[in-house]
Amino acid sequence: MPLPDLLEALRRSNEEESTRLLSEAREESESILALARAHATERLGKILDAEQARLRQASQRRRVAARRAAAARLLLARTTLLERVFAAAGAAAPRVLGWPAYVASLEADVRRICELLGGDPGTLRCAPADAERIRGWTAGSALAIVPAPEIPAGLHCTADEGRLTVDLTVPSRLAQERSALAIALGPELEALG
Numbered sequence: 001m002p003l004p005d006l007l008e009a010l011r012r013s014n015e016e017e018s019t020r021l022l023s024e025a026r027e028e029s030e031s032i033l034a035l036a037r038a039h040a041t042e043r044l045g046k047i048l049d050a051e052q053a054r055l056r057q058a059s060q061r062r063r064v065a066a067r068r069a070a071a072a073r074l075l076l077a078r079t080t081l082l083e084r085v086f087a088a089a090g091a092a093a094p095r096v097l098g099w100p101a102y103v104a105s106l107e108a109d110v111r112r113i114c115e116l117l118g119g120d121p122g123t124l125r126c127a128p129a130d131a132e133r134i135r136g137w138t139a140g141s142a143l144a145i146v147p148a149p150e151i152p153a154g155l156h157c158t159a160d161e162g163r164l165t166v167d168l169t170v171p172s173r174l175a176q177e178r179s180a181l182a183i184a185l186g187p188e189l190e191a192l193g
Helices: 003-098 100-117 128-137 170-192
Strands: 122-126 143-147 154-159 164-169
Touching: 003 100, 003 128, 003 170, 100 122, 100 128, 100 143, 100 154, 100 164, 122 128, 128 143, 154 170, 164 170
Parallel strands: 122 143
Antiparallel strands: 122 154, 154 164
16 A cells, blocks of 8 residues: 555544544533533532521421410410409409308308317407408307408408417408419400400
8 A cells, every 4th residue: 555545544443542532532521511510410409408497497486486476475474464453353352241151151160160160269350341240150169360461351260279270261261262263264355355
């Protein structure tokens, strides 16, 4: 084969080899690029998912904190209102002295205390306005009736040298019933908003 033909065949062979190598290199670079894009997209997706989860958790924590703060404000407002209600009830205790239901309840309490003590001595402290009617109910017993201005309504009994104490004053009864009354008032307060 003459030299020019040989050189031409060699050039064509080199060109074909170069074209093939260049084509393989392009295919490989496209494959590497596609793989890199897929990995980057996957990593970005994971990063976005993690960030969304973090944001959801932060939002949830803020909502929970806001609910707790609102509940705390509501409880504080309810407690304040209940304090005012019980303070008003305590201040209004002397008003019950003339109520027929109060008088009937007081008489029943005095009779139960007389039964409890039998004929033993004791001291009944009461609102000054109740002293005479209680003396009438305890006539003939060993009970001493002592008007006590610090008792707005109801009575307080001590007997057996102070070992027996029965506190049936209105403030004491309010204190004893405070939890039950607070629970009973709860729905009423909720209805008011």
